[in-house]
Amino acid sequence: MLRISNISKSFGIVKALDNINLEIDNGEFFSLLGPSGCGKTTLLRIISGFELPDNGEIILNEQNITNTKPYNRPTNLLFQSYALFPHLNVIQNISYGLQREKISKIEIDKRVNAIMEKTSLNGLQDRKPIELSGGQMQRVALARCLVKEPKILLLDEPLSALDKSLKEKMKIELKKIQKDFKTTFIMVTHDQDEALVLADKIAVMDNGEIIQVDSPKILYSSPKNYFVANFIGKMNFIEFNASNNETNTANKKLLNSGIIKDKNSKSILGIRPEDIYLTINETLNFEFEAEIIHVAYHGQEVELIAKSDLGFGEISIKADKSFHNVEKNSKISCFCNINSFKIY
Amino acid sequence: MKFNKLYLLLLFCFLYMPIVVLISLSFNKSGLPTVWGGFSFEWYVKLFQNEKIFKALTNTLIVATVSTLIASTIGTLLAVGIELKKVRNNIIEGTVFIPMIIPDIVMAISLLSFFTLIQFTLGLHSIIISHVVFNIAFVCAVVRTRFNHFDHSIIEASYDLGAKNIVTFIKITLPIIFPGVLAGSLLAFTLSVDEFIIAFFTAGAGSSSTTLPMLIYSMIRFGVTPEINALSTFIILFSFIILFTSLRLNKESVIS
Amino acid sequence: MNTLKRNILLIPGLAWIFIFLILPCILIISLSFFERGIYGGIVYNFNFENYSRVVEFTYLKILLNSSKIAFLSGFFAVLFGYPAAYFIYKAPAKYQIALLFLVILPFWSNYLIRTYAWMVLLNNQGLINTILINLNIIKEPLNILYTEFSVIIGLIYNYLPFVILSIYSSISKLDQNLIEASKDLGGSSIKTFFLVTLPLTLPGVAAGFIFVFVLSIGNFITPDLLGGGKFLMIGNLIYDQFLSARDWPFGASLSFVLIFIMLFLLFLQAIFVRKIS
Numbered sequence: 005m006l007r008i009s010n011i012s013k014s015f016g017i018v019k020a021l022d023n024i025n026l027e028i029d030n031g032e033f034f035s036l037l038g039p040s041g042c043g044k045t046t047l048l049r050i051i052s053g054f055e056l057p058d059n060g061e062i063i064l065n066e067q068n069i070t071n072t073k074p075y076n077r078p079t080n081l082l083f084q085s086y087a088l089f090p091h092l093n094v095i096q097n098i099s100y101g102l103q104r105e106k107i108s109k110i111e112i113d114k115r116v117n118a119i120m121e122k123t124s125l126n127g128l129q130d131r132k133p134i135e136l137s138g139g140q141m142q143r144v145a146l147a148r149c150l151v152k153e154p155k156i157l158l159l160d161e162p163l164s165a166l167d168k169s170l171k172e173k174m175k176i177e178l179k180k181i182q183k184d185f186k187t188t189f190i191m192v193t194h195d196q197d198e199a200l201v202l203a204d205k206i207a208v209m210d211n212g213e214i215i216q217v218d219s220p221k222i223l224y225s226s227p228k229n230y231f232v233a234n235f236i237g238k239m240n241f242i243e244f245n246a247s248n249n250e251t252n253t254a255n256k257k258l259l260n261s262g263i264i265k266d267k268n269s270k271s272i273l274g275i276r277p278e279d280i281y282l283t284i285n286e287t288l289n290f291e292f293e294a295e296i297i298h299v300a301y302h303g304q305e306v307e308l309i310a311k312s313d314l315g316f317g318e319i320s321i322k323a324d325k326s327f328h329n330v331e332k333n334s335k336i337s338c339f340c341n342i343n344s345f346k347i348y
Numbered sequence: 349m350k351f352n353k354l355y356l357l358l359l360f361c362f363l364y365m366p367i368v369v370l371i372s373l374s375f376n377k378s379g380l381p382t383v384w385g386g387f388s389f390e391w392y393v394k395l396f397q398n399e400k401i402f403k404a405l406t407n408t409l410i411v412a413t414v415s416t417l418i419a420s421t422i423g424t425l426l427a428v429g430i431e432l433k434k435v436r437n438n439i440i441e442g443t444v445f446i447p448m449i450i451p452d453i454v455m456a457i458s459l460l461s462f463f464t465l466i467q468f469t470l471g472l473h474s475i476i477i478s479h480v481v482f483n484i485a486f487v488c489a490v491v492r493t494r495f496n497h498f499d500h501s502i503i504e505a506s507y508d509l510g511a512k513n514i515v516t517f518i519k520i521t522l523p524i525i526f527p528g529v530l531a532g533s534l535l536a537f538t539l540s541v542d543e544f545i546i547a548f549f550t551a552g553a554g555s556s557s558t559t560l561p562m563l564i565y566s567m568i569r570f571g572v573t574p575e576i577n578a579l580s581t582f583i584i585l586f587s588f589i590i591l592f593t594s595l596r597l598n599k600e601s602v603i604s
Numbered sequence: 605m606n607t608l609k610r611n612i613l614l615i616p617g618l619a620w621i622f623i624f625l626i627l628p629c630i631l632i633i634s635l636s637f638f639e640r641g642i643y644g645g646i647v648y649n650f651n652f653e654n655y656s657r658v659v660e661f662t663y664l665k666i667l668l669n670s671s672k673i674a675f676l677s678g679f680f681a682v683l684f685g686y687p688a689a690y691f692i693y694k695a696p697a698k699y700q701i702a703l704l705f706l707v708i709l710p711f712w713s714n715y716l717i718r719t720y721a722w723m724v725l726l727n728n729q730g731l732i733n734t735i736l737i738n739l740n741i742i743k744e745p746l747n748i749l750y751t752e753f754s755v756i757i758g759l760i761y762n763y764l765p766f767v768i769l770s771i772y773s774s775i776s777k778l779d780q781n782l783i784e785a786s787k788d789l790g791g792s793s794i795k796t797f798f799l800v801t802l803p804l805t806l807p808g809v810a811a812g813f814i815f816v817f818v819l820s821i822g823n824f825i826t827p828d829l830l831g832g833g834k835f836l837m838i839g840n841l842i843y844d845q846f847l848s849a850r851d852w853p854f855g856a857s858l859s860f861v862l863i864f865i866m867l868f869l870l871f872l873q874a875i876f877v878r879k880i881s
Contacts, residue, residue, distance in 0.1 A: 083501045091523045355691055360707075363706075363707065363764070370717070428613055444618075453842050458631065461852060478624065481620065484620060545825065584714070588712060
């Protein structure tokens with residue numbers, strides 16, 4: 005298990021990490037998720053040994069590796085640019101790490117061939133990095149790390165350089181490889197979709213702090229605060245402000261239903277678009293009206309942008325094809341369950 | 349279109365006329381520019397018999413080789429040190445830039461004054477020391493061009509995979525910058541071979557430390573013998589060969 | 605990471621340049637404030653004598669003359685170099701690299717030898733005079749050699765390749781869209797050239813001019829060989845102070861003035877470049 009305790013790091017006046025505490029189990033696919041500047045890359049570099057923290061410790065399987073140099077750590081880093089050695093071919097790149105250990109040439113060849121098989125790189129042995137496609141370069145970088153059988157593989161925005169279709173393919177491959185090798189993966193990304201699909205557990209970060217650590221499922225259904233709710237998945241936000249006259253009817257509705265408890269409070273309500281229904285059924289115990297502002301046609305789905313009578317804020321509602329002829333400014337009835345609302 | 353071609357033709361006449369004249373003169377039996385005495389290798393023969401010239405040539409080659417070796421090593425390390433830093437340091441940039449722009453006469457007299465002040469005896473070694481100064485700057489500049497498309501994360505990748513500093517330098521950095529090191533060395537060698545005024549001032553008295561340019565200068569100033577045309581032709585051809593070789597090694601560095 | 609080890613890489617190079625260039629330069633500057641002793645040594649009494657001597661008429665004249673020669677060299681180098689660069693640029697793409705290569709090739713031969721070649725060409729029995737006499741253009745040989753004119757020719761010859769390359773580089777970096785836009789708006793080729801191409805390539809021209817000027821003003825070999833050993837330029841004067849006249853302090857002050865002029869010019873160029881962009 006990897007234990008990160010009380011890690012802090014500042015660069016000059018900028019505090020990149022503020023008292024970070026995390027526990028990551030062996031064999032887990034873990035993701036550090038957050039917007040740029042949140043400190044996730046700094047944390048990754050501290051775990052890999054390229055930055056030294058100002059305070060705190062990194063403990064891997066009961067061993068304190070905080071001050072261990074990168075070349076002595078049982079961790080390996082998959083760089084965002086892949087960092088393949090341009091003057092070496094694929095085989096030489098992959099063998100590089102093993103040659104630094106005291107392993108016989110026969111053993112090195114065996115392991116390199118095995119990993120090339122596993123990462124579908126056969127046939128590319130003599131190619132130089134400049135002759136490889138983006139996807140191939142990434143697999144070589146991956147193989148180069150995994151052939152060393154690290155305890156932890158750190159991935160720095162692994163999918164950011166790939167185009168859309170390749171991204172989808174690599175997501176599946178990465179997940180598969182992680183399960184195959186049973187290595188702990190720690191992935192840094194700003195793309196919440198990647199994190200949700202790939203990770204077993206996600207740590208959402210902002211401004212050098214960890215906001216919430218949970219499985220994708222729980223993060224999605226129970227975001228702890230406004231930031232997480234906004235960052236993960238799509239969320240509708242409605243402002244409730246007791247002093248705002250415009251929303252008086254809205255206030256009454258929300259107070260009466262028990263969604264808002266304190267009539268003097270200022271809060272933001274969140275509800276996922278898919279939790280708003282346009283036809284009633286027995287699980288739905290709350291109703292409100294909405295006026296269509298815009299209809300966005302997404303092929304098999306239609307997205308209705310509307311203004312609800314619950315308060316200030318546009319909401320997005322998922323509807324099926326039958327709604328694509330709905331007219332602007334027409335009014336529709338919306339149904340949902342009270343528990344679908346998150347209050348911040 | 350016609351005017352374009354005519355202009356360029358005139359340009360190349362201007363650029364090559366002196367060289368062509370010199371080369372043809374070297375084969376001119378009479379040795380005089382105005383009288384054609386017939387084609388002859390006489391002056392080349394005399395050239396090869398001239399001991400002073402050979403001594404000067406040997407000195408020049410010694411100075412060039414030694415100063416290039418020293419400057420290549422130091423200049424490469426300097427280039428690597430500068431490029432691996434994330435922040436650009438203007439003082440360092442300026443210091444390395446100065447040897448390239450300072451007028452050679454100023455550098456020559458400064459070195460002479462300096463050596464005189466510290467009572468340093470002059471000779472081939474003082475020329476070598478002086479040549480190393482500007483050669484370091486040029487080698488450094490050329491090697492630095494190899495860092496233009498250099499992905500710095502490969503250095504970290506090398507550490508990450510288990511290699512320490514020296515191994516990383518030898519296995520990763522050096523092979524990648526090597527064409528630049530070679531081109532820079534070739535440039536330094538050429539500059540040293542051609543260099544006159546600094547050598548002149550730092551060679552000290554005595555003919556044992558005369559370099560070829562110094563000899564050529566005194567031949568031009570004080571007594572022109574036709575051997576000098578043969579010598580010039582030789583040097584011209586030699587320089588061109590070096591240029592072609594270095595181009596083949598690294599087009600990018602040379603052109604920049 | 606490894607800052608100390610990185611700095612170790614820098615030390616040999618920086619130390620060498622510091623000890624064998626910076627220190628000597630500081631020495632020269634301080635030397636300029638002292639005086640020449642009776643027997644050619646140095647009398648350490650701090651004053652500005654040398655500098656007031658520098659601006660005396662005789663020496664000032666040489667300074668101004670050097671500037672004049674350097675200016676003319678730069679001017680004509682740019683004047684003749686621009687069309688050359690432009691025509692090379694207009695040439696079919698496959699020839700351009702070869703043409704540029706041919707332009708820079710002469711530069712790769714020894715400086716002394718190149719200058720000597722001009723001595724051969726320009727002297728009274730030289731090729732130029734012989735041709736002119738044979739063509740009956742002149743009766744007596746022209747005294748071209750050992751004049752300011754021959755020095756300027758020599759300087760232009762030496763630096764022309766660089767000017768051409770610099771201007772070519774400037775022209776080739778031009779955004780082609782601008783040229784096409786100008787033509788599209790009705791500008792003839794000539795007008796386009798003077799209103800669009802020329803102004804936009806001015807930085808390359810300026811760079812070329814300053815390059816020639818700065819290298820010419822401190823030049824020693826060309827005025828010495830092609831100028832006949834007369835004190836045409838500062839370089840010759842400094843040389844003489846250290847060799848025959850044995851007035852090192854004065855030579856030092858001249859050097860300092862030279863460096864000052866150069867730095868001033870480079871400074872001007874930096875401002876000019878910033879203004880253009």
